[in-house]
Amino acid sequence: MSIVEDSDAGEGHHLPAEEDWPRGFGEASWWPFITAIGAAGIYAGAALWLLGSGEDPLIGPTAGPAAIVASVFLFLVGLYGWLYHAFVVDFWHRGVDAGGGSGLRLGMLLFLGSEIATFGAGFVYYFFIRAGAWPPDHLPHLLGSLVVVNTAILIASSVTLHVAHLALRRGNRRRFLQWLGVTLALGVVFIAGQAYEYYQFIVVDGFSLSTGTFGSAFYGLTGLHGAHVSLGAILLGIVFVRGLAGQYSEHRHTSVSTVSMYWHFVDAVWVFLVAVLYVGAAA
Structure with a gap:
């Protein structure tokens, strides 16, 4: 029986399975990496914004804002995928037990x-x-x-x-x-x-x-x-x-x-x- 059938059969959801992960990652989710790249891109976009401002800009004025917008979008996409697979799928219908709740609060x-x-x-x-x-x-x-x-x-x-x-x-x-x-x-x-x-x-x-x-x-x-x-x-x-x-x-x-x-x-x-x-x- 597959992971999909074991976890949420009949509900249209599934826990992160191997087909959700890129090759070489093994049993790990790739959503945190997308989120981290998006977050880092926001800082990089801010730096580009500063380089493109002032009286003698080093780059074009639109590079920074464009990088920030793209990075925010990437960050939100990664955050959605991360939260969905980590929490929503498993806890939407049945919630968590006392131990799981304590773990989430500690997290x-x-x-x-x-x-x-x-x-x-x-x-x-x-x-x-x-x-x-x-x-x-x-x-x-x-x-x-x-x-x-x-x-x-x-x-x-x-x-x-x-x-x-x-x-x-x-x-x-x-x-x-x-x-x-x-x-x-x-x-x-x-x-x-x-x-x-x-x-x-x-x-x-x-x-x-x-x-x-x-x-x-x-x-x-x-x-x-x-x-x-x-x-x-x-x-x-x-x-x-x-x-x-x-x-x-x-x-x-x-x-x-x-x-x-x-x-x-x-x-x-x-x-x-x-x-x-x-x-x-x-x-």
């Missing part, structure tokens, strides 16, 4: 540890340039009403997600879906607010990624965080759809727990980022 904690290191590298770069001549030549008014409102929205989304999770653990699925929907809406509003802030800074104030070292630090950190919030919103959307399908209960909510951990993490990073980058830069 999320380890992942968040790597994320702390990623953001930490960006903050170290900012602290390094902050120790030099300050303020920079072109420093717009950062701490405006928009960032205050956006921060309040993101903090509120953490509260609503916590309320939703508590409602699910108490067996109230309707309340869970209501508050989860509010959380998802707040996340989308935050992303839209950050996009509008970028428009104000870049188009109106002329403050862009190529505006000195502070510009690269500001957009590097806020852009990295915005990408994480966007990913978190996608994960919340998946959880919401699964909730509508009735796949969660007070005894089965591992995905809700792991996504909540991720969302609370990006909220905490944003509060630290505002304190350091917005308030600290203007001090």
Whole structure:
């Protein structure tokens, strides 16, 4: 009997089998490699963007943006394949047992540890340039009403997600879906607010990624965080759809727990980022 028949016969899904893997990889999934290549390409695209900007660019101005768009697409494709084969196929209908749930939570904690290191590298770069001549030549008014409102929205989304999770653990699925929907809406509003802030800074104030070292630090950190919030919103959307399908209960909510951990993490990073980058830069 084949692997397909053993795993999810009759459901139209299958676990990663040998026909899914390229030759020479043995029993390993190739999706993490695609995801890693896409992620690396984003950094390479950012470097090309910088090389193509300024008064005397070394390359064409479209090379960097084109590389970033292609890399983001490749990253999302790899991430989808990775998550689908690793989690969705096996856990969509039957969930996980207690041991599997603990393992997934531990995996999320380890992942968040790597994320702390990623953001930490960006903050170290900012602290390094902050120790030099300050303020920079072109420093717009950062701490405006928009960032205050956006921060309040993101903090509120953490509260609503916590309320939703508590409602699910108490067996109230309707309340869970209501508050989860509010959380998802707040996340989308935050992303839209950050996009509008970028428009104000870049188009109106002329403050862009190529505006000195502070510009690269500001957009590097806020852009990295915005990408994480966007990913978190996608994960919340998946959880919401699964909730509508009735796949969660007070005894089965591992995905809700792991996504909540991720969302609370990006909220905490944003509060630290505002304190350091917005308030600290203007001090």
